[in-house]
Structures are given as structure tokens and as C-alpha cells.
Amino acid sequence: MSPARRRRLDLLPYLLISPIALLLLAISVYPALYAIWLAGTDASLLRLARAQFIGLGNFVRLAGDGVFLEGLWRTLRWDMAVVLTELAIALPIALLLNAGFHGRGFLRAAMMVPYITPPAVVALVFCYMVDGNFGILNDLLVRLGILDQYFSFLSDPTASFWVIVSAMVWYGTPLMTLILLAVRQTIPPELYEAAKVDGASPLRMFWHITLPHLVPSMLFLVLLRTIWMSNHVDMIFIMTQGGPGFSNYTEAVYSFKLTTQFEIGYASAVAVTLSILLVAASAFYVRHLARSVLVTK
Amino acid sequence: MSPAARTARWKTIGVYAAAALVLIYSLGPFLWIFIASITPETKTDWGAISGRGVTYFPTQPTLQNYIDLLNKTPFLQYFVNSAIIATGNMFLTLIVASLGAYGFVRFHFAGRGPLLVGMLIAYTIPSVVLLVPLLVIFRSYGLINTHLGMILAEATHSAPFVLLLMINYFSTLPRELDEAAQVDGCSRFGTLWRIIIPLSVPGLVAGGLLAFIMTWNNFLFAFLFTTTNAVKTLPIMMRLFAMGEPAVWSISAAGAVLTTLPVAIIFLLFQRMLMSGLAAGAVKG
Numbered sequence: 325m326s327p328a329r330r331r332r333l334d335l336l337p338y339l340l341i342s343p344i345a346l347l348l349l350a351i352s353v354y355p356a357l358y359a360i361w362l363a364g365t366d367a368s369l370l371r372l373a374r375a376q377f378i379g380l381g382n383f384v385r386l387a388g389d390g391v392f393l394e395g396l397w398r399t400l401r402w403d404m405a406v407v408l409t410e411l412a413i414a415l416p417i418a419l420l421l422n423a424g425f426h427g428r429g430f431l432r433a434a435m436m437v438p439y440i441t442p443p444a445v446v447a448l449v450f451c452y453m454v455d456g457n458f459g460i461l462n463d464l465l466v467r468l469g470i471l472d473q474y475f476s477f478l479s480d481p482t483a484s485f486w487v488i489v490s491a492m493v494w495y496g497t498p499l500m501t502l503i504l505l506a507v508r509q510t511i512p513p514e515l516y517e518a519a520k521v522d523g524a525s526p527l528r529m530f531w532h533i534t535l536p537h538l539v540p541s542m543l544f545l546v547l548l549r550t551i552w553m554s555n556h557v558d559m560i561f562i563m564t565q566g567g568p569g570f571s572n573y574t575e576a577v578y579s580f581k582l583t584t585q586f587e588i589g590y591a592s593a594v595a596v597t598l599s600i601l602l603v604a605a606s607a608f609y610v611r612h613l614a615r616s617v618l619v620t621k
Numbered sequence: 622m623s624p625a626a627r628t629a630r631w632k633t634i635g636v637y638a639a640a641a642l643v644l645i646y647s648l649g650p651f652l653w654i655f656i657a658s659i660t661p662e663t664k665t666d667w668g669a670i671s672g673r674g675v676t677y678f679p680t681q682p683t684l685q686n687y688i689d690l691l692n693k694t695p696f697l698q699y700f701v702n703s704a705i706i707a708t709g710n711m712f713l714t715l716i717v718a719s720l721g722a723y724g725f726v727r728f729h730f731a732g733r734g735p736l737l738v739g740m741l742i743a744y745t746i747p748s749v750v751l752l753v754p755l756l757v758i759f760r761s762y763g764l765i766n767t768h769l770g771m772i773l774a775e776a777t778h779s780a781p782f783v784l785l786l787m788i789n790y791f792s793t794l795p796r797e798l799d800e801a802a803q804v805d806g807c808s809r810f811g812t813l814w815r816i817i818i819p820l821s822v823p824g825l826v827a828g829g830l831l832a833f834i835m836t837w838n839n840f841l842f843a844f845l846f847t848t849t850n851a852v853k854t855l856p857i858m859m860r861l862f863a864m865g866e867p868a869v870w871s872i873s874a875a876g877a878v879l880t881t882l883p884v885a886i887i888f889l890l891f892q893r894m895l896m897s898g899l900a901a902g903a904v905k906g
Contacts, residue, residue, distance in 0.1 A: 336809055340724030341736065344717040344780055352743040352777050355754035362753060372757065417643055425636050433892065435647050440888050442838040444856035445877045448863040449654045458870060460653055494650065502899060555747035558840045562860045576749045583845065588753045595750045606745050613741045617725075617788055 363596040367589035375589065382593035391570055391578060392594060399554055399574040399598075405489045406496065407549045411542060413493065414500035419534070421501070422508045432505075439498035447562035450491035454478060481571035484564050488572060492559045500545055507541045508534065544612070551605050554598060651881070657874035658686055686875040694867070695850050696858065696876055702768070703854040704883075707836040709772040714779045714832040715825060722787035723813050727799060744781035748841050751777055756845055766852050774842040779832040786831070786898055790824030791817065827898030830887050837884060855880045 363382055367375035386392045421432055438446070454461045456476035465471040477483040511533065519529050557580045560566060566577045573581070575598045582591035599606075660679040690696050725737055755774055756765075764770030794817060802812045818825070840856040847853045859880060862873035888895060 334728070334730060337724040337728035337730045337733075340720045340728075344721035344740070344784060345736065347717055347773075347776060347780060348740065348743045351755070351773055352746050352751065352781075353739070355751050355758060356746050358754035358758070359750050362757075369756070413646075416639075420636065420639050420643065423636055425633070425640070427640065431640050431643060434644055436888065436892075436896075437647050437651055440884050441651060441881050442856060442859070442884060444838070444840050444859035444863075445654075445880050446650075448859045448873065448877050449650050451863045452657070452870065452873070453650060453653065494646075498647075499899060502896065551745075551747075555749050557749060558856075562840065562863055576747075579749050580752065580841070583753055583756070588757065592750075592753045595747075595753070599747065599750055610738065610741045610745055613744075613785065614738055617737060617741070617785065 359592045360596055362589055362592040364593075365589045367592075369586035369588055372588075378589075382590050383597070385590065386593060386597060391573055392575070394570070395573050395575045395578050396601075398572070399576070402485075402489070402556075402560075402572075402574050403550045403553045405485075406492045406553050407546050409489065409493045410496050410500050410549065411546065414497050414504055415538070415542075417497070417501045418504035418508055419530075421505050435501060436498045438494045439496075441495065443495055443558050444562055446491050446495045447559050450487060450494070451478065451563055454487050478564055479568055481568055484568060485572055488560055488563050491563065492553075492556070495559075496549070500549075503541065503545060504538060507538055511537045547605055548609060551602055551609065554602055654874050654877050657871055658878045659683060660686075660871055662686060662689075662869060662871040686871040687879070689869075690872045690875045690879070694858070694872065694876070695853075696855075696879070698850055699853055699855050699858050700879070702852055703837055703856075705768050706771045706775070706854060707833045709768060710775045710779055710836040711829045711833040713772060713776055714783045715829045717776075718780055718783035718828065719787050719818070719821070719825065720813075721784050722791050723817060725784075725788055726791040727796070740781055740784060744778065744785070746777070748778070752841060752845055755842075759846060765846055766849050768852060770846055771842060771852065771854070772836075774846060775836040775839050779835050782835070783828040783832050786828045787821070787824060790821055790828075794820055823894050824898075826891060827894045830891055830895060831898060834884050834887065 362375075364377055364379055365375045366378050366381070417435060421428060421435070441449070453459050454477040456462065456474050456479075459474075459477075461477070462471065462474040466474065475483070477487050515533050516529055519533060524532070554574070555576050556574075557576045560572050560574065560577050561580060564572055566573045566581055575594055579591045579594040579598070582588075582594060656677070656679060659682040661681055661683045662685070721740075725733065751774075755777075759765050759770050759774070764773065798816055798820070799809075799812050802816045803809065807815060838856065839854075840860070843854045843857050844860070847857070855876075858876060862876055
């Protein structure tokens with residue numbers, strides 16, 4: 325760019341950026357600030373005009389709210405169960421897909437099927453798979469002699485938790501597999517050749533070469549999935565609405581349920597508190613994204 | 622047979638056994654719902670709970686469940702709504718995100734860094750936080766029960782996602798292209814339109830289709846922001862089915878298959894572009 329043109333303010337970049345900036349300002353930034361304000365009110369959808377600012381009142385209420393307090397543990401339990409199971413399934417599949425064999429391309433495509441299935445459909449499929457009358461799981465378990473009679477999985481607090489986790493894991497595994505596979509393929513083959521010459525066993529090569537290369541990505545995936553799973557509502561809400569009882573009320577589900585009951589002030593307080601709890605993880609994520617995007621120039 | 626050959630053979634068997642397991646895991650649930658969708662519904666009375674047992678191989682496969690789905694439920698209308706909202710979101714997202722990405726990649730201007738970080742922060746604001754304020758705002762602007770409202774709500778995460786994807790994509794195009802075009806007399810906007818956009822088709826296709834799929838799959842916004850059949854989308858119907866309403870299992874199964882079909886077709890046709898887009902970016906959801 326010539327010095328003459330650099331001197332006056334160039335409007336074109338601002339013009340290019342303004343549509344998305346204004347859009348996000350209107351539908352994300354302003355609503356997020358509005359949510360913080362609502363968290364300080366006793367607003368209900370039924371009498372919105374008469375909403376009053378009550379300061380930290382909602383947060384005081386949270387501190388004594390059993391559903392919220394137990395929800396902290398339920399959220400953590402949900403996050404860990406989903407994320408670690410996903411990792412435990414995705415890693416072996418990624419390593420398998422990295423091996424050369426006939427039909428690998430087909431398997432790679434077939435492996436994506438759960439991710440292609442819309443989450444609401446996944447929820448429906450798993451609801452029916454564990455159904456007490458015509459579910460395949462009951463049928464198989466009875467045939468194998470593990471169960472004496474059909475069992476209503478979604479009515480049991482522990483069983484329903486693991487059924488919902490399975491549905492979520494089934495949906496989420498392919499993406500994790502895809503990312504781990506991409507990272508695995510960046511490890512230089514020379515490392516393995518050298519190890520082979522030294523007589524290293526496959527297990528040792530996995531432990532000393534593959535794993536150390538994958539660990540940074542695995543940690544990052546765990547962080548990322550933990551953020552999204554903490555905020556996840558769909559699978560739990562569609563399958564059991566958070567039930568039976570309060571057994572599957574994560575904080576996100578609790579906030580959503582409060583919203584459907586029109587208690588929007590308190591619902592916002594729950595959602596905002598959840599975001600504050602996740603702020604360190606989110607900041608780390610934003611920093612990671614910013615580094616990848618800002619450095620490209 | 623030498624020991625080495627024997628080891629190699631066992632290794633091959635092991636690999637294929639593992640592959641078979643992965644195949645059963647990945648395809649089993651969907652295969653089962655597909656089988657259910659072509660199994661004749663034995664139930665005659667719509668009021669009662671379906672009384673049939675588990676069928677693994679239907680002896681008389683039928684398409685009757687699909688016909689019933691289209692005739693007896695508003696499935697088609699929900700399907701059209703989903704398609705309108707997802708397509709609308711795709712175009713809105715592509716336009717604002719590619720303009721913005723070009724601005725961020727090719728220009729240095731005051732406030733570039735903070736603006737970009739602002740976009741990233743907007744990307745990480747979770748839907749749970751946005752639900753309530755958007756509900757209130759949409760009610761006061763008459764956007765509840767409109768396709769436009771749904772398109773806008775979904776853009777809260779598809780727009781920043783596609784922006785990131787396009788920033789990554791544009792960054793791979795050499796700057797000399799722009800300079801050569803401008804030497805040849807292209808305006809700066811013309812450079813974007815005539816040079817950059819045509820070269821970015823794979824990136825645009827990936828971004829647009831991922832935005833389409835995100836919107837197609839969305840449940841939360843649709844659940845809160847729609848109350849009439851004129852705007853409700855397929856995930857809402859899937860929830861009704863999951864709650865056993867109507868309690869005709871084979872018809873629900875047919876609905877599940879048809880709801881998945883558009884996404885499956887998109888993946889079949891554009892697998893390579895989508896896979897690279899997915900592996901490159903970190904997806905929300």
C-alpha cells in the first residue's frame with residue numbers, strides 16, 4: 325500500500341466487517357449483557373413489565389437451593405462420564421483407522437454415521453432401544469440371561485444417566501476420532517522405524533511415541549468438550565426432561581427447565597453462574613482460537 | 622508357515638475383528654431404527670400403546686409407515702420449515718461471514734485485534750445464556766413463531782463458526798492474487814467477488830453446509846421460539862415421538878430416518894470438503 329493511501333482512514337475493512345459485527349452485537353453480545361441484567365431481577369415471563377431489580381437476591385437463593393447445589397456435582401459427573409468415555413472409544417478407533425487395511429476408507433465413512441444423525445434423532449433412537457416394551461436392549465439382555473424380565477431403564481436414576489451418556493457418547497465419538505486421527509497422521513513415520521530397529525514392542529511404541537504426541541490434543545479436546553457438555557441440554561431434556569425426579573438435572577438443564585416454567589430471572593442467574601464457573605476454561609479456549617487466527621498474517 | 626507370517630496373519634484377523642466391532646457400534650443403532658421403519662405396524666388402535674415385540678428381520682418389509690407418517694402427522698410441514706430455516710441461515714451466515722473474514726484476513730486497521738477477539742468471545746457464549754434474553758427480545762419484536770426469528774437465533778453460533786472457518790480458508794490464498802487482480806484494474810471489492818470467492822468454493826461449501834446442518838439439528842431455540850405447526854421444526858417432532866406421542870413406534874422410526882436423510886445426503890456428496898472443515902475447526906455442539 326502506498327504511503328499516500330495509508331494516511332487517510334480506509335473505510336473498506338470496516339464496511340466488510342460491519343454486517344457480522346452488527347449481527348453478533350444484536351443477537352449475541354447485547355442478549356448476553358441482558359442476561360446478566362435479568363439475573364439480577366425477579367423477572368417472570370408472565371409479568372415481565374413488573375420485574376424488579378433485586379441485586380444479588382437470586383444468587384443468595386442459589387446458595388440455598390438444593391437442586392442447584394446438587395446440580396454442580398451432577399454437571400461434573402455428566403461432563404466426566406461423557407468426555408472420558410468418548411476419549412476411551414475414540415482413541416482406539418483413531419489408531420485402528422490409522423493402520424493400513426482394505427476397506428479403511430469405508431470404515432472411516434461408516435464411523436461418521438452417528439455424527440450425521442441429528443441429536444434429536446439420536447435421543448429418539450436410544451429412547452426406543454431401551455424401551456421397556458419393544459426395546460432391543462431388553463430383548464438382548466433377556467435372551468442372554470442377564471435380565472429376568474424387561475426393565476424400564478429411563479425410569480431408574482442411575483440407569484437413565486448411563487443411557488443418556490451412551491446416546492451423547494455415540495453422537496460425539498466420530499468428531500473426536502476424526503481429530504485424533506488427523507493428529508496421529510502428523511507423527512513422522514521415521515520415529516516408528518527407528519524404534520522398530522531398536523526392537524521396541526508395539527506397546528512400547530504406543531507408550532513412548534504415539535501417546536506423548538496425542539496428549540496435548542487430548543487435553544484440549546477434554547477441555548473443549550467439558551465446556552460444551554456443561555452447557556448441553558438437548559439429549560437430557562429430550563430423553564427424560566432431566567428426570568426421573570431431579571436425577572439428571574445438570575445446571576444447564578435446570579436453567580432450561582426454569583425458563584420453560586417462565587422463571588426467567590432465576591433461570592438467567594443459573595445460566596450466568598454456570599458461565600462464570602466455566603470462565604477460566606472458556607478464556608483458555610478463546611486465547612487458543614485467537615492465537616490460531618491472529619498469527620496467520 | 623514361518624512365525625513371522627503367522628504373526629502377520631493374526632494381526633490381520635485382529636484388525637478386521639476390531640473393524641467389525643467399530644462397524645456394529647457405528648451402524649447398529651441406525652440400522653435398527655431403519656429396520657423398525659420398514660416393519661409392518663401390527664397395531665390397529667391408535668389410542669393404545671403399541672403391543673408388539675422386537676423384530677430383527679421383517680419378513681414383509683413395507684413402506685406403509687412412511688405413507689402413514691406423511692398422511693397422519695404434520696411431518697411434511699415440519700420438514701419444509703426445517704428446510705426453510707436451515708437454508709435461510711446458510712445464506713445469511715455465508716454472506717456475513719465471508720465478507721467479515723475477507724476484511725479480517727486482507728486488511729490491517731485500527732481495532733482489528735479487539736474486534737476479532739470480540740467475535741471469538743461471541744462464539745463461546747453458550748446457547749443456555751442466550752435463550753432467555755432472546756426469548757424476551759423476540760417476543761417484543763414479534764419474532765416468535767417466525768422463520769426469520771429462528772434463522773437469526775441459530776446464527777448466534779453458525780455465523781462466528783463459519784467466520785473462523787473462512788478466515789482459515791482465505792489465509793491459505795496467496796496475497797499476490799489480490800495484488801495481481803488490482804494491477805489488472807479490479808476494484809478491491811471486485812477482487813473479492815471475482816477472484817477470492819471463486820477460488821474459495823470448497824471452503825464456502827463446507828462452511829455453508831455445516832451451518833445448514835447445525836440449524837437442521839437445533840432443538841433448543843426451536844423448542845422455545847415456536848409454538849405453532851407453521852414454524853415448528855423436525856427436532857421438535859422427534860421429541861414428541863420420543864415421549865411416545867403418537868404411540869405408533871414404526872411411524873416414529875420412519876420419521877427418524879427421513880429427518881436424518883438430508884444430512885446423510887449432504888455428507889455423502891461432500892464428504893471430503895466437510896471432513897477437512899470439521900477436522901480443522903473445533904465444532905460447537
